Amino acid sequence: MSHWTAGMRDSFFQSLYEEAKKNRNIILITSDTGAICHDEFKEKIPYQYINVGIAEQNMIGIASGLAQTGKIVYVYAIVPFATMRCYEQIRVDLCCMNLPVSIVGIGAGLDYSTLGATHHGTEDIALMRSLPNMEIYSPADGLMADLLARQYDNQSGPRYIRLDREGLPLVYEEESEFDLSRGFSVLSKSKQLYIVATGRMVYSALQVAKKLSSQSIEVGVIDLFRIKPMNKEGLWGVVKDAKCLVTLEEHFVTGGIGTAISELIAVQKKTPSFKVIGIPDQFCEIYGDRNDLQKLYNLDVSSISKSIKIWLKNI
Structure with missing residues (x-):
């Protein structure tokens, strides 16, 4: 495929916003990680958007509490901070309790290249793989990211979705039918x-x-x-x-x-x-x-x- 698509992040959150407009139970929580694609949440459905500040541990705790009340919760941060800074809280508050919270990490791999090792997402799969009940998704393009944003009805436990910021060539055709249950x-x-x-x-x-x-x-x-x-x-x-x-x-x-x-x-x-x-x-x-x-x-x-x-x- 040679044609380019919007970045995974933009595709994912645009789709999530469309879903959130239809479902007031969808809540997006961020840790002061800015993104233009969040503007519609903040401006049009602000009661479904929470910015906890630079406090990823608190972000996971709040997500856990909201999930226990029936909310469909997405938390968002740069990969190292979404997975490592709050690792104990993910383990205890989400995985031990097997709560359906989606952790969305932006900047997979070397995406934040110029910011150095502190911002590289190079060990997140290893960390999340070691946690019982955690699912891990790593989409190849914006179309797959779009689909993942819409697939939450049957989510039974925590999942980690690692995304890229950059616009990437499409791997799949726009009319492709994905079988998420197959896994590959x-x-x-x-x-x-x-x-x-x-x-x-x-x-x-x-x-x-x-x-x-x-x-x-x-x-x-x-x-x-x-x-x-x-x-x-x-x-x-x-x-x-x-x-x-x-x-x-x-x-x-x-x-x-x-x-x-x-x-x-x-x-x-x-x-x-x-x-x-x-x-x-x-x-x-x-x-x-x-x-x-x-x-x-x-x-x-x-x-x-x-x-x-x-x-x-x-x-």
């Missing part, structure tokens, strides 16, 4: 090599597949948009006959989807050769835009393609 989409098939990617890296995986296919390397691409609970049986059914399997994420290699997939294949009798591609286990001490940091960590399309080619030659 097979975008292309292969018996040679599959790349399982999540979030913005799904589009990168498609570009890598195109680049490698021109060199006679057949690559299938899977969008793992629901990281937890992972549809292990369904996913394994797709990749088990491939010779090679690669995971691709803008997240630390520790604890992300690479770890999740390795846990899946570790219990299988016969497995594909396996490679994890992500951010090394170190904080970024370099400042630059996202493209600069992706090149630094060999997460640009050219570097990923080269890494896979070298790996294939050596297995």
